[in-house]
Amino acid sequence: MSTSVSGSAVRQLVLLRGGARSGQSPEPDAEADAGPNDERSPTDERSTCDVQVVSALMRGDPGAPYQAWLRFRPMVRGNLRRIVGPGLDEEDLGQEVFLRFFQRVGSLREPAAVRGFLFAICLRVAQKELRRRWLRRWLRLTNDGTLPDPTPTGRPDDTADREVHDAVTRYYAILDAVGGQGRSLFVTRYIEGMELTEVARTHGLSVSTTQRRLGRVAKRIDAMVRRDPVLAGIAGPDGDGSP
Structure with missing residues (x-):
């Protein structure tokens, strides 16, 4: 263009x-624009x-x-x-x-x-907006969505901030690994809490197809979360991969 x-x-x-x-x-x-007599x-x-x-x-x-x-x-x-x-x-x-x-x-x-x-x-x-919302909700960020203030060395201010920052980075790496549609399905269903029918309509899929793909994506994310040394501890023994 x-x-x-x-x-x-x-x-x-x-x-x-x-x-x-x-x-x-x-x-x-x-x-x-069209009038009532338009054939x-x-x-x-x-x-x-x-x-x-x-x-x-x-x-x-x-x-x-x-x-x-x-x-x-x-x-x-x-x-x-x-x-x-x-x-x-x-x-x-x-x-x-x-x-x-x-x-x-x-x-x-x-x-x-x-x-x-x-x-x-x-x-x-x-x-992008859903990701920003979820990040703010998990980290309890300020209204402008900024991360916790770093120290002069560029690192988070304390151990707790470092752990949270690391967990967020790892979790989004997992979401990125499942692909664009898989990530979108997972976020709209499990993070934003949309109804299954709405998720299907949003993505142009049937409800049954959406359910199958969500099942596969959730299982894959759960497996990756359980294998991650940081996220496994956050999710706990019965974690399902969702925050």
């Missing part, structure tokens, strides 16, 4: 964010409009980022709410999703597949 399009997208997002904070209302969502099906209409917006982005049309934001904002917001749950910083996370989208839309081969493309970005941004 060209630098000019990305820069334009960033500038427009900044303006949009400022408008939202000042109480200004954006234009109506583009999802409601095309809602799915066809949506797909056609999606392609038009994405094509404009790829051409570098100046107003395309704003139109994309209007059109896809409801979908992005809904996905983030479902994945992250209550308490999310909707404005910041949504902005991060769109910034990534504008930077990567040039790699989208089929403009009609833009919603799946955006969902994948939403999922990655949500995973």
Whole structure:
């Protein structure tokens, strides 16, 4: 994607964010564009409009980022709410999703597949947020998510901090080892506590497939936790790999 399009997208997002904070209302969502007498099906209409917006982005049309934001904002917001749950910083996370989208839309081969493309970005941004939340909850971090203050040597201040820091590092190394989807399934189910049906819907899987994959991932994580000399002591003899 060209630098000019990305820069334009960033500038427009900044303006949009400022408008939202000042109480200004954006234009109506583009999802409601079709009139009652339109003979095309809602799915066809949506797909056609999606392609038009994405094509404009790829051409570098100046107003395309704003139109994309209007059109896809409801979908992005809904996905983030479902994945992250209550308490999310909707404005910041949504902005991060769109910034990534504008930077990567040039790699989208089929403009009609833009919603799946955006969902994948939403999922990655949500995973990052879930990971930050879990880390704060375990370490009882400050509101800005900072780690315990290090000493001048760059090491944690005392033995307890060193042990916690080491445990967190080891646990995330295990989560990284199970792969992107496995980690996402495990985090949304066992750390965020989503219902199985919601986990399945979020990942585009059937409930039975989600249950099987979760079982395999949880068993693998449990085995790695039990083999780890630090985490095994935290989990205890009956640990299941979840924090």
